[in-house]
Amino acid sequence: MSPYIPLTTVDLALAAVFLILNALFSILLQLRLERQLVVSALRLVVQLLLVGLVLKTIFTQASPWLTLLAASVMVAFAGREIWARQDRRLQGLWGIGLGGAAMLLAGTLITVFALTAQIRPEPWWSPQYALPLFGMILGNTMTGVSLGLDTLHTAMHRERAAIEAKLLLGSTRWEAVSTSLLQAVRSGFTPIINSMAATGVVSLPGMMTGQILSGVDPQEAVKYQILITLLIGGATGLGVLAATLASVWRLTDSRDRLRLDRLAPPSA
Amino acid sequence: MRVPLLRVDRLETALIGPLSFEVAEGECVALMGASGAGKSLLLRAIVDLDPSGGAVTLGGLDRGSIAASDWRKQVALVPAESGWWSDRVGDHFPPHAGVDDLLDELALAGALNWEVARLSTGERQRLAIARALCRNPKALLLDEPTASLDEAATQRVESLVTRCGQSGLAVLMVTHDRRQGERMARRILHMVEGRLQEDAGPVA
Structure with missing residues (x-):
């Protein structure tokens, strides 16, 4: 099997490029979705980073x-x-x-x-x-x-x-x-x-x-x-x-x- | 003096009562009062559709001593606006109920195959009474059975109700029409703010 490829922060930032593009479209077309789009994307990132941290702690404690x-x-x-x-x-x-x-x-x-x-x-x-x-x-x-x-x-x-x-x-x-x-x-x-x-x-x-x-x-x-x-x-x-x-x-x-x-x- | 069949004793809910009265076998009693006086609530409380205190008996049988579903088979309520749960009229009648004669009388021959959505207000009302009657109740409670009906339909409903009384049912009918009350009932009960006013006694 091919080995697992770790991701860098830059990879994650690049993944957001098209989402940001969508937010720009939203502003241009006055869809008023840009705020919700950005807020939920930020929530996703913050929540998952926190969960990663929490899970790591729980796994190492094994309580x-x-x-x-x-x-x-x-x-x-x-x-x-x-x-x-x-x-x-x-x-x-x-x-x-x-x-x-x-x-x-x-x-x-x-x-x-x-x-x-x-x-x-x-x-x-x-x-x-x-x-x-x-x-x-x-x-x-x-x-x-x-x-x-x-x-x-x-x-x-x-x-x-x-x-x-x-x-x-x-x-x-x-x-x-x-x-x-x-x-x-x-x-x-x-x-x-x-x-x-x-x-x-x-x-x-x-x-x-x-x-x-x-x-x-x-x-x-x-x-x-x-x-x-x-x-x-x-x-x-x-x-x-x-x-x-x-x-x-x-x-x-x-x-x-x-x-x-x-x-x-x-x-x- | 006729035997009381339906006996309501200190019936009380959060909004109405306490009130007590009796309806004899074969008697038709009219229930009148302003909108909001609690007439419909009283009928619902009698059939135990809303929680209530006090006693209601039918020929001495206390409603609390039998299942609510059995109670409602004996004390039938036809509300002002009946619900229909299926598209076809016939689905609302028990199979093999032998309702053809009843439907003929109501000028509704063949109605079992009709669609509920195409019924007129008058047809709905008469079918609602018919489906209650075909289960052979001993008491019949009607909530404005002729509201929004034309003269011919009103007459059909009235003569049906009269015949129910003749066949021994205890009938309690809410009406807003004083003349109808006097035409149909030997007694009229008046309801004001959830309570019964002094019994007006026999009309005739």
Whole structure:
């Protein structure tokens, strides 16, 4: 295999040339995107440099507590992201807690399973394996859960009259919301289904590309990618199901009532 | 003196009540009051669609003692604007319900194959009542069943409601039309700011 080629700061700066060109176009064409473009590019650079530093420290310390702390920080950010991506959220702590808990549950279960049953590093929580794996699983589960919850809450709000009509004719809460629930679960599953179907044909996944670029044998890289993608699919599905079912349970009650009063009004 | 069938006892939500009244078997009671007085909320509370305190019984059966879905099969509510969850009218009726006679009566023969989106307001209202009736409830709560209907459609709905009463249903009907209330009901209840005014007694 060809050896790994290290990058210099100049290489990175050169990579930004076309992005800066885009910013200039934005000014010329009055697209008003230049500020956002530059700010997000700077965020990318600063965040990743910091993460590199942090990861290096965590890897050299090899402490289970430090690894757990890093994982908790990731969960907190992802939980907030799920909350932010919903137009209509559950009221109060449920708004951030329910999606975050579903993601945490599915992500942790699948990550621990992968670490202890398939990858088996020594020790099993070795941060070099645990954190990137947890990050990828968490990121995809986060996308699925936020899509699922956003679709569910929008659908239940829009279909209020139809859901109540079913309830009035003697349906249980689960029968009455089945259409909305189905829509939500489907929309949560769609990204991972699409990405599994297109992987390798349309796109080479980032992780696999990274491994190949850093000199890993493509066949080995492919095996890792398959493992990760299957795990991501499993975690996303579990997360979406847990989140949407729990949210339906919260937005209805044991007397088969629709409780949209537990849904906050959309953010402005 | 007729036997009370639907009995509402100190019913109370965050916005209305407490209020108590009874509707007898085969009786039609009209419920009137200004907009915002809580008439629709009262109907929703009776069928347990909104959380409420107090007791509601049907022929002695307490609503809390059975599943809410079973309660609503016996105490049917047709709201002012009904929801439709499927494109075809027939999907809203239980299969093999034998509703053809009922639909004939309402001048809606063949409606099961119609599209919901093409229904007129009057057709929607009558179909909403029909789909509630075909589940054989013992009490029927109607929220302004003839609002925005023309004269002919109003008459059809009124005669259907009258026949429901004749067949023994307890009917509670919200209306804004005093003459309709007097035409249809033996008693009119008046609601003001979430409470019932003194029962006006039999109209006739």
